[in-house]
Amino acid sequence: MVMHMASPASDNNEAPRMSDLPDARVEYAGYTILVYAIENEQGVWLPRVTVLQGAERIEMPQLTQAWRGWLTRGEAVRDGLEQAHLLLSGDRHQP
DSSP states (O other): OEEEEOOOSOOSSSOOOTTSOOSEEEEETTEEEEEEEEEOTTSOEEEEEEEEETTEEEOOOOOOOSSOOBSSHHHHHHHHHHHHHHHHHTOOOOO
């Protein structure tokens, strides 16, 4: 697994654009995972995850974010990476 951390291109609350630098980029099992940490109006950090296979964007189911929110950007990034790893590895238990 290769992980790269970077600062985002902007600190606003907009959804990330593919031209923005992700907060983390990880190569995992033939996929590229991009995680963006977005701070909402309440000051809570939320992960936004994009998964690529080559140049193709893979649609990933979003985990429920009702309770999720983090006090720091780093926590949101780690959560986004964990979500992607669980979904890609098939280790997520379905209710």
